[in-house]
Amino acid sequence: MSIRFTEERLNKVNEIIARYPDGKQKSALIPILHIAQDEFGGWLDAPVMDYVAEILHILPIEVYEVATFYSMFNMKPVGKYLLEVCRTGPCMLNGSDEIIDYIKEKLGISEGETTTDGLFTLKPAECLGACGYAPMMQLGKTFREHLTKEKIDQLINELRGQAKN
Amino acid sequence: MGVKLLLENDHIEGIRYYDTYRKHGGYRAAEKALKMAPADIVEEVKKSGLRGRGGAGFPTGMKWSFLAKPEGVPRHLVCNADESEPGTFKDRYLMEFHPHLFIEGLLVSSFALGSNHTYIYIRGEYAWIVDILEQAIAEAKNNGWLGKNILGTGFDCEIYVHRGAGAYICGEETALIESLEGKRGNPRMKPPFPAIQGVWMRPTVVNNVETLAAVVPIINMGGEEYAKIGVGKSTGTKLLSVCGNLNKPGVYEIDMTISVEEFIYSDEYCGGIPKGKRLKACIPGGSSVPIIPANLLLKTAKGETRIMNYESLSDGGFVSGSMMGSGGFIVLDEDQCVVRHTMSLARFYNHESCGQCSPCREGTGWMYKILKNIEYGKGKISDIDLLWDIQRKIEGNTICPLGDAAAWPVAAAIRHFRDEFEWHVLNPDESQKRNYGLAHYADPIHVPASA
Numbered sequence A: 001m002s003i004r005f006t007e008e009r010l011n012k013v014n015e016i017i018a019r020y021p022d023g024k025q026k027s028a029l030i031p032i033l034h035i036a037q038d039e040f041g042g043w044l045d046a047p048v049m050d051y052v053a054e055i056l057h058i059l060p061i062e063v064y065e066v067a068t069f070y071s072m073f074n075m076k077p078v079g080k081y082l083l084e085v086c087r088t089g090p091c092m093l094n095g096s097d098e099i100i101d102y103i104k105e106k107l108g109i110s111e112g113e114t115t116t117d118g119l120f121t122l123k124p125a126e127c128l129g130a131c132g133y134a135p136m137m138q139l140g141k142t143f144r145e146h147l148t149k150e151k152i153d154q155l156i157n158e159l160r161g162q163a164k165n
Numbered sequence B: 001m002g003v004k005l006l007l008e009n010d011h012i013e014g015i016r017y018y019d020t021y022r023k024h025g026g027y028r029a030a031e032k033a034l035k036m037a038p039a040d041i042v043e044e045v046k047k048s049g050l051r052g053r054g055g056a057g058f059p060t061g062m063k064w065s066f067l068a069k070p071e072g073v074p075r076h077l078v079c080n081a082d083e084s085e086p087g088t089f090k091d092r093y094l095m096e097f098h099p100h101l102f103i104e105g106l107l108v109s110s111f112a113l114g115s116n117h118t119y120i121y122i123r124g125e126y127a128w129i130v131d132i133l134e135q136a137i138a139e140a141k142n143n144g145w146l147g148k149n150i151l152g153t154g155f156d157c158e159i160y161v162h163r164g165a166g167a168y169i170c171g172e173e174t175a176l177i178e179s180l181e182g183k184r185g186n187p188r189m190k191p192p193f194p195a196i197q198g199v200w201m202r203p204t205v206v207n208n209v210e211t212l213a214a215v216v217p218i219i220n221m222g223g224e225e226y227a228k229i230g231v232g233k234s235t236g237t238k239l240l241s242v243c244g245n246l247n248k249p250g251v252y253e254i255d256m257t258i259s260v261e262e263f264i265y266s267d268e269y270c271g272g273i274p275k276g277k278r279l280k281a282c283i284p285g286g287s288s289v290p291i292i293p294a295n296l297l298l299k300t301a302k303g304e305t306r307i308m309n310y311e312s313l314s315d316g317g318f319v320s321g322s323m324m325g326s327g328g329f330i331v332l333d334e335d336q337c338v339v340r341h342t343m344s345l346a347r348f349y350n351h352e353s354c355g356q357c358s359p360c361r362e363g364t365g366w367m368y369k370i371l372k373n374i375e376y377g378k379g380k381i382s383d384i385d386l387l388w389d390i391q392r393k394i395e396g397n398t399i400c401p402l403g404d405a406a407a408w409p410v411a412a413a414i415r416h417f418r419d420e421f422e423w424h425v426l427n428p429d430e431s432q433k434r435n436y437g438l439a440h441y442a443d444p445i446h447v448p449a450s451a
């Protein structure tokens, strides 16, 4: 895979850089890492980070130290669908532990692991701002809330179906 | 029904969109404010008594008047939409369902402070809300409320949404500023305060989403009128996000005069506890504030009815009270285990420590480990004292208040629920099979019929 943004993406990137004062283009780093992660396979490989450094005229180390700090940036490959289930206090009070256990059993993976077909990664998360709609998970750009075992079954089926198409 | 100012139009379909918002009185505050002198807007906010809704409750007008105004140096308003305190999801609600109220508040506040480039720092997980906000900003701009020379006043203003990437610590204002500069979210030493040297070393005001939205009703009704709502120094209305074991979790606006008991049990608000279970404990203001048992929640130690406001919730200090904090109201019913809940919060703080100061970095790790041992029946009685000792050593000895935020929940849990911790240690097998239950924590006075 060649690590280059498409023309369209590059325009978006430049638009983001222009939001910050001249010479402060580093401010665009996190927003651009999001775009890079989406674009280049769901995680941040070193060559991807080097490319972002090049775009922003900063040192690669400045990108690495930021990417490793934030939990939404994946430093290892993840499955096509990243199931991030919240397990902090309020979600725990509403049964998040059972949901996590159920997913583990259903998919045959432990926390942090990916299914052998490369479809699912389970990642326990800390409070995602949906505590009143617990238990919940983040899936891509969306939240799935009020989870039950049945909803997990449905979701997994739905995603398996999607992946086939 | 209490007074509603922010969620007044909650029932109106399409209030999320510009035309509907405008039709229902939207951007009236902006019209009014842009004709005022910026200093007079600051004055109105001072008169309103508005206190920061992000957690610390600092008077907003006072914060605004501290902003340095050196000649030729741009100033910035930065909105804190990082909302990561467990139990808190009110800003999400405002942004998701009332984006124009929020944008209007940002515009008026930007004008008052002289910020031509205003940034919304939003937690990365709220990805779909970024789209909602950007759409609202575009609508506002198309209608002349943002951009150059707004309403012919000569005032220029752009609002940008800046997405974070998952780090609770970036809610702390100096960490947020670092993150906005494209760095790790390591809090800065203060002074200098952001009002003097904030983002890009320029004077900066950081305010919470709800704080900035509240500026709209303040301008519409005038600071003095706003100050008449509520009691004492708890003026205006407050959004609460309620969760845990409640029949009607969600976001509510209150005017800070109702009792905690009414808030929990009335159908207008939380609707009581599911399955008629009894109340065990509550964390009234987000995970960082002290947990208190039911008997101290409904009444203060002096036997007075506890009211949902800043003063009453903190009555008794940390010995027998708690705090309003961010308004994240977490309720535990009789079947919940305080040790397990405290362990889960300790894991959270350990995960979120930025690692700059050793008391916080090491202390949060130890606390989590010890709590895990106690929870899983491998603890010793001396561990409880050790926990107490560790939290004492963190509190006050760190660069930013995350250290305190990690220490207080542990301290309060041991202070009020020590017998439950001891029971876990002394009954390692039984504690794996059942929870401790209510013991003396339930309100012995009465449990309302609606419970």
Ligand SMILES: Cc1cc2nc3c(=O)[nH]c(=O)nc-3n(C[C@H](O)[C@H](O)[C@H](O)COP(=O)(O)O)c2cc1C
Pocket: B051, B052, B053, B054, B055, B056, B057, B058, B060, B063, B080, B081, B082, B083, B084, B085, B168, B169, B170, B171, B172, B173, B174, B206, B207, B208, B209, B211, B212, B400, B401, B402, B405
């Ligand atoms: C660890 C930590 C996390 C915080 N998280 C948030 C947050 O998510 N949202 C917020 O508005 N304030 C948060 N704050 C408070 C901010 O530092 C700051 O006081 C607040 O944004 C000021 O806005 P206000 O005066 O309008 O409340 C946090 C503080 C600390 C110490």
Ligand code: SF4
Pocket: B169, B186, B187, B352, B353, B354, B355, B356, B357, B358, B360, B361, B398, B399, B400, B401, B402, B403
């Ligand atoms: S108290 Fe914790 S989070 Fe705050 S600066 Fe120190 S290590 Fe970082």
Ligand code: FES
Pocket: A086, A087, A088, A089, A090, A091, A092, A126, A127, A128, A129, A130, A131, A132, A134, A136, B086, B087, B088
């Ligand atoms: S505790 Fe799970 S979303 Fe807040």
